[in-house]
Amino acid sequence: MTRITVDVNDEWLEAARQELGTTTKVATINAALEAFARRRKAAEILAAFDSVEMDFEGSADAWRYGGGRDLSRLAEDAGVADAA
Template structure:
C-alpha cells in the first residue's frame, strides 16, 4: 500500500467517519474511496441496463411448464 500525504477537510472527514462507522482516518478514507467506486459502478451498470442491456430478461417469461399459465 502506498503512503500518501494529503490535506483533508476535518469536518468532512469526521462526518464520513460517522457515516461509515470508522474510527481512524485511514479507515475512513478507504471506506469513502470504496463507496465512491461502488456507487460509480452501480450507476454505470444501471445505465447499461437502461440502454437495453440483458434484452432477453426484460419481457415476461413464458414456459409450457408454468403452473400459473392458463390452459
C-alpha cells in the same frame, strides 16, 4: 497500495467517520473511496441495462399462479413447521 500525504477538512472527515462507522482516519478515507467506486460501478451497470431494449410483454403472467414457478410447497420444502 499508495501512500500519500494530504490535507483534509477535519469536519468532513469526522462527518464521514460517523456516517461510515469507521474508527481511524485511514479506514474512513478508504471506506469513502470504496463507496464512491461502488457508486460509479453501480451507475455503469444501470447504464448498461438502460442501453438494452427489453420486451417485458406477458412477463407478469409468467409469475402469477399457474405460470412461472410453482411455489406452493415452498414452506414445506424449507422445513417450516407452521407456514400459516
